[in-house]
Amino acid sequence: MASVTDQELKQMSQEERVTAFGMRTEQLTGRSLYIEFEEDEGSNFTYPWAPDVDFNKRVEIDADEFDTTGANNKIRELMEEGYGTIVIKNPRGKHSLGVGILSRLNLIIEGSTGYFGVGLIDGPNVRINGRVGWSCGENMMSGTVLIEKNAGSTFGAAIRGGDLVCRGSVGSRTGIDMKGGTIIVGGDTGALSGFMMQRGRMVVCGNAGKNLGDSMYDGTIYVGGEIQSLGVDAVPAELTQLDKDWLTRKLSQYDLMPETGVDHFTKVVAGKQLWNYDNLEPNEKKLIL
Amino acid sequence: MLRSLKHRGPDSTGFAVYGANTPGDYVMRFVLAEQEDMSKGFDMKKIVEERLELVEERLAEHGAEVKHRESATDYAKRFIIHHTGDTELMARHIEDIEGVEILSMGNSLELIKDLGDADVVSDQYGLGAFEGTHGIGHTRMATESDVDIRSAHPYWAFPYNDVSVVHNGQITNYWIMRRQLERQGHRFMSHCDSELLAVYTANNLANGVTLEDSMRRSIGEIDGVFTYLVATKDQLGMAKDTMAAKPLVLYQSDDLIVMASEEVAIRSILPQEIDTTDPYDEEVFVWQA
Numbered sequence: 001m002a003s004v005t006d007q008e009l010k011q012m013s014q015e016e017r018v019t020a021f022g023m024r025t026e027q028l029t030g031r032s033l034y035i036e037f038e039e040d041e042g043s044n045f046t047y048p049w050a051p052d053v054d055f056n057k058r059v060e061i062d063a064d065e066f067d068t069t070g071a072n073n074k075i076r077e078l079m080e081e082g083y084g085t086i087v088i089k090n091p092r093g094k095h096s097l098g099v100g101i102l103s104r105l106n107l108i109i110e111g112s113t114g115y116f117g118v119g120l121i122d123g124p125n126v127r128i129n130g131r132v133g134w135s136c137g138e139n140m141m142s143g144t145v146l147i148e149k150n151a152g153s154t155f156g157a158a159i160r161g162g163d164l165v166c167r168g169s170v171g172s173r174t175g176i177d178m179k180g181g182t183i184i185v186g187g188d189t190g191a192l193s194g195f196m197m198q199r200g201r202m203v204v205c206g207n208a209g210k211n212l213g214d215s216m217y218d219g220t221i222y223v224g225g226e227i228q229s230l231g232v233d234a235v236p237a238e239l240t241q242l243d244k245d246w247l248t249r250k251l252s253q254y255d256l257m258p259e260t261g262v263d264h265f266t267k268v269v270a271g272k273q274l275w276n277y278d279n280l281e282p283n284e285k286k287l288i289l
Numbered sequence: 290m291l292r293s294l295k296h297r298g299p300d301s302t303g304f305a306v307y308g309a310n311t312p313g314d315y316v317m318r319f320v321l322a323e324q325e326d327m328s329k330g331f332d333m334k335k336i337v338e339e340r341l342e343l344v345e346e347r348l349a350e351h352g353a354e355v356k357h358r359e360s361a362t363d364y365a366k367r368f369i370i371h372h373t374g375d376t377e378l379m380a381r382h383i384e385d386i387e388g389v390e391i392l393s394m395g396n397s398l399e400l401i402k403d404l405g406d407a408d409v410v411s412d413q414y415g416l417g418a419f420e421g422t423h424g425i426g427h428t429r430m431a432t433e434s435d436v437d438i439r440s441a442h443p444y445w446a447f448p449y450n451d452v453s454v455v456h457n458g459q460i461t462n463y464w465i466m467r468r469q470l471e472r473q474g475h476r477f478m479s480h481c482d483s484e485l486l487a488v489y490t491a492n493n494l495a496n497g498v499t500l501e502d503s504m505r506r507s508i509g510e511i512d513g514v515f516t517y518l519v520a521t522k523d524q525l526g527m528a529k530d531t532m533a534a535k536p537l538v539l540y541q542s543d544d545l546i547v548m549a550s551e552e553v554a555i556r557s558i559l560p561q562e563i564d565t566t567d568p569y570d571e572e573v574f575v576w577q578a
Contacts, residue, residue: 092560093552111562114552131565133552134536152552152567153533171567172533190533191570209569 014235014271046123050103053084060087063111068096079105093133098126104143115152118145121162134171137164140181146254153190156183159200165254172209175202178219186256192231194221194268203247203265205256213268221268222247224258235271243267290547290554291407291426297550298430301441302410303402305453305520308421310397314356315370315450318392319344319383322364323437324404326388336388337364343386351379361414365403377448381476390439390478391447397522398451402427402441422578423546425520427455434481443520444487447476449494451522456483457550458515458535466511486517501575504528508571518548526575533570540565546576 004020012020059078063071071088075098078086085106091097095114098107098121105124109117112130122141127148134152137145142162153171156164161181169187173195180200191209194202197216207225214231221234222243230236247262291302321340327333348355348370357369372379380391393400401414407428411417427442434440446452460466460482467477467485475488489511493503500519504526507517514534519526525546529537540547540555540563547555555565568574 090560092556093554095551095553112552112556112565130562131552133538149564150566152536152538169566172570190567192532 014273046104047102050123051079052082053079053103053105054082055084055106057083058085058087059083060089062089063092063094063097064090068094071097072099075101075105075107079103091130095133098124112149121145131168132166136166137162140164142181150187151185155185155189156181159183161200163250163254165256167254167256169206174204175200178202182250184250184254184256188225191228194219194234195231197221197270201246203250205251205258213270215274216270217272217274218270222262222265223268224262224265227266227268230268233271233274234268237267237269239263239265239267290549290557291428293554293557294428294549294551295406297428299406299428300431300436301402301404301429301438302407302427303400303429303441303443303455304410304416304424304426305393305398305400305443305445305455306416306419306421306424307395307397307451307520307522308399308419310395310522312396313371313373315372315376315394315396316399317368317370317394318365318400319368320365320390320392320438322388323439324362324364325437327364334363340386340389341366344383344389347382347386348379351375351382353379361401362403365414367399376450380448384476384478391445392438393445393450393453394448395445395451398445398453398520400443400445400453402443403438404436404441423520423525425453425455425518425525433459434479437479439479440481442481442483444484446487446491446494446519449491449521452487452490452494453520454483454487454490454517456486456515456517457537458517458530459513460485460511460515461513462511463513482513483517486511486515486519490519500524500526501573504573504575508573516550523578524575526573527568528573529568529570531571533568537568538565539568539574541576 061074087108089110091109091111091113093112093114096116097113098118100120101124102122107124107126109128114133117132117136118126119138121143124143126145129148131149132147132151135154135157136151138157140162141160144163147166150168151166151170153173154176155170155174158177159181160179163182165184167186170185170189172190174189174193175183176195178200179198183202185204188206189204189208192211192214194213194216197219199219202221205224208223208227210228211231212227213221213234216234244262251257321337352374353370353372355368355370359367403410442455443453463482463485470488490503515530516535516537536550538552549555
């Protein structure tokens with residue numbers, strides 16, 4: 001700070017000013033990859049009450065025969081019986097299907113779901129052959145969710161962990177308030193995606209709507225197509241080799257790797273000017289803004 | 290579709306349906322009192338009969354020939370009239386009768402709305418037998434205005450005979466816009482913010498603005514969060530606000546357009562596998578028959 005004069009600050013770009021104030025030390029890992037557990041802590045990843053399921057035991061549920069609560073209770077009942085692969089047929093847009101599953105399970109939903117599908121999950125691998133409504137995967141903690149078609153708005157709201165993948169396009173405010181994990185969108189995403197993002201990574205292979213990453217605290221957004229506009233405090237950053245390697249690995253994993261590779265992706269991170277917990281005095285903040 | 294959206298609010302339900310039309314003939318749907326008024330006082334039935342007589346008188350005064358009369362309830366009537374004069378003047382004169390509101394006076398449009406869920410209203414008004422080309426509907430949970438017929442959707446874009454509107458959201462510059470429109474001579478029948486969209490559309494149409502341009506213009510001129518639909522004799526339009534804060538799921542094929550706030554409504558009539566999408570912020574679609 002002491003080495004930068006007011007005159008120099010005025011001539012700097014927004015991103016340069018932020019860096020000059022020592023407010024951003026961007027790297028691939030960032031906060032998103034802080035190691036929060038040891039590898040040998042595997043036993044902590046299962047809840048003591050989690051049913052012991054066998055993935056080779058497969059069963060089908062016809063959702064037409066249940067309301068949402070009934071279908072979700074049936075899933076739990078079948079897991080207690082040891083079924084590790086459960087197929088839900090005829091979901092017909094029902095809301096909140098498959099929520100709150102806190103252990104390992106292969107859940108296959110053959111059709112489309114409504115709002116809040118597979119939210120609050122911690123561990124299952126979910127595949128949805130249709131479209132999902134608003135807030136799919138909200139607050140998910142771990143596991144994978146793969147959607148074959150499109151998704152509604154607030155996709156992966158407040159997600160904390162795991163991979164949430166949509167092969168099609170998603171609505172607005174994707175990953176709003178996300179606190180970890182990875183969201184991957186094969187197509188486009190709407191306005192205000194990454195709004196108030198705090199951790200984790202979002203990958204959009206297509207275009208992003210206006211105000212991308214608005215008010216994001218941390219985390220990283222990668223966009224393969226065009227960005228209509230960046231939100232407040234969202235800034236572009238250098239796409240490093242580590243980023244490219246990670247993108248290649250992750251997109252290949254879900255068969256979403258673009259033919260053109262990942263070199264063209266734009267990386268967006270938080271400018272961190274909006275942070276209220278830094279050491280800047282109010283007059284210093286004014287200088288930056 | 291509306292039956293499957295009952296959970297969104299059972300206060301009132303409305304349908305704007307479009308059927309066959311004969312030049313010069315209008316279907317006039319009107320109410321002589323609110324539903325709850327009918328249980329107020331021993332004289333209410335007589336008062337309603339007197340209002341009906343006045344309606345007949347004024348129709349005759351304007352040279353309208355009543356070709357057919359139906360009563361869905363004591364307070365809700367359906368007349369088929371033949372009229373070649375100024376329908377706006379006639380409508381204003383009829384609505385000058387205390388307690389009388391014309392829900393629609395369509396060459397093709399019939400607007401039915403009342404308190405209760407979709408089954409109740411549909412059965413009460415015999416909608417099962419209606420044959421037509423398209424329609425829009427609404428099921429309402431009253432949040433900012435009364436639970437009565439005049440605050441229920443859809444709204445007729447008075448005096449445009451075949452234009453109707455449904456809305457999901459809140460309009461925050463309602464009073465400013467309402468006063469502007471009232472100063473221009475437009476009538477408001479309720480205190481429901483959604484009515485503004487009908488009046489706003491009517492005002493634009495009166496000024497020679499196309500439906501599509503009116504809907505595009507509304508995104509900049511109307512504040513708040515909204516998704517709304519407009520139907521005319523041969524058009525169907527949708528518009529979404531700048532935040533895309535209110536949901537809409539869309540399915541379109543060569544011969545069918547289906548939209549709803551929730552996937553579950555679409556799946557209730559199209560059980561086969563289909564691809565649906567979420568329109569983005571500021572998107573406007575107008576389909577022409």
